[in-house]
Amino acid sequence: MVEHVAGKTCVPLNPQRLVVLGVPTMANALALEVKPVGTTLYFDNIPPYLEGKLDGIKTVGTNQQPNLEKILTLTPDLIITLNDWGASYNQLSQIAPTVVDDWQGYPSWKEHFNFVAEVLGQTEAAKQIWANYEQRIQKLRAALGDQYREIEVSYMYLCCGGISIDLKNSFSGMILDEVGLSRPPTQDLENDSGLVILSEELLTDIDGDVIFISVDEDNDSENMLKQLKQKPLWNKLKAVQQGRVYTVNLQTWRGGNPLAAYAVIDDLFKYLVANQDS
Template identity: 25%
Template sequence: MVRALRKWKLPQLVGMALLILSLAACGAAKEDTAGKSADNAKEETPKERILTDAMGHEVKIPANPKRVLASYLEDPLLALGIKPVAQWSVNNGASVQGYLQDQLKDVPTIPYDLPFEAVQKFSPDLIIIDSASMVEGGKYEQYNQIAPTYVIGKEENNDWREELLRVGEIFGKKEKAEKLLDDYEAKVKEAKEKIADAGNPSVAAIWLVNGSFFVVSEKLSSGAVMYEDLGLKVPKVVKEISESGTANWNPISLEKLAELDADYIFLVNSDKANGSPILNNKLWKSIPAVKAGKVYEFSPDESWLYTGIIANEQIIDHILKSIAQ
């Protein structure tokens, strides 16, 4: 061994020693990293938790739910990367949330009122209910027998931000939900700057369905995005209807609509298939925004009739494309 070492010159010996030390250090680092990774994996492993819902129920949330049913909460679910086992629908699946179909096209439908037999058919391991009114009359107990059932809020129209945070909490994704909200507020800020450059006009969203008109509430659905988030001006007619109406979209007569003093109208047209004959009416054509050619038409399959972070971001994009090009 000594003879062998004598054949190496000093620089070679020093180099060899450094190589050995380097290899030893790498090995230790790998061991340390592996140990930390194992510890982190243990910390991040989902665990069964008990959360209290809006109605005071203590709900046992499965560690890693695979078959989630959350009718009309598909927007926050998808935003957080969770695909439900079934999706909300009306008229035996004829109407769904069209703006989400890129992600939900292969997901089967379930009636909006969640019949027990239909719920059982999907064998959910977690049920999330949008509002307390959906579980009145003993329904909660029946759903809870099928799977752990969590009620998001007590109101008919819960704040969508709070819904997103609640859903995030249920799935251990609250930080991701908070990041989504931060990104949304940044998008709103940028949009407001562009809208200010366009003169901050007054706008109204109108829904045409079965020959009747509805106007969005000032503080609900896409109205909240336009007026509260983006700060667009609220026409007098919209204020009047919103004060007396309680729904997201409230009926408005064509005669009243003729008084609409909006610079722009966003028209959700559910009657396009039958030619929308009412749009040829003289009263409709007399509306200033219509006469000025400032009506932007959207399909009911788009996001205007809904609310949630995905819907609202799409609405902002539609508005900017229409008035701040």
């Protein structure tokens, strides 16, 4: 019996036909070596950290519009969803036992992983995954040494026609903080969503000694980046002047799960640690 935001549900001890509505949930299950039979997706191109891992998993729509008919055809024995995303608990629970996590956005990614581990009966495996995560964090901290103590690292992404920066309590922000990397003052703070959307006039708010930047898959975001690079403010950024702007995968840096976290740490090794084999 599992308590969740929509009530209490009796779930199978070893689910064989798991359906998840949400990429973080899916990746959490994969990290725990439980492969879903169905999932919703919000991207067209599979991010590098999930390549080869989604074979055999059916897509059952998007987070906003899960396809109940497709879910039904998969005959799930358990459904995990987030805060009633796109489909009501009542509808889903008529198909299979359903649990709903109180997802509070990417600031709650660690809590969500632990919730999925509890639902799947994989709490011991989860402890090992957190131990592996901490080992990777400490390895990177040691490799960085003191050279990055005074350096500010910024992360921005272009999506949906806007410029966003992830704050200290975002997914990437938590990783950067645990590694011991400083953030620019405008990013060294928290809010409920873990992010701030900027106008082009506030481009200097993304400034740092190092900038990691992600671009969404759509052409508008690619064009927006090209336009930004032609702005006088862009060339005034410290990281631009020093040639320390690095492009990273958006779905990875906003993945909200341990598999994505491992990949973010690998990126930090790649771009910040000279001659270091991650």
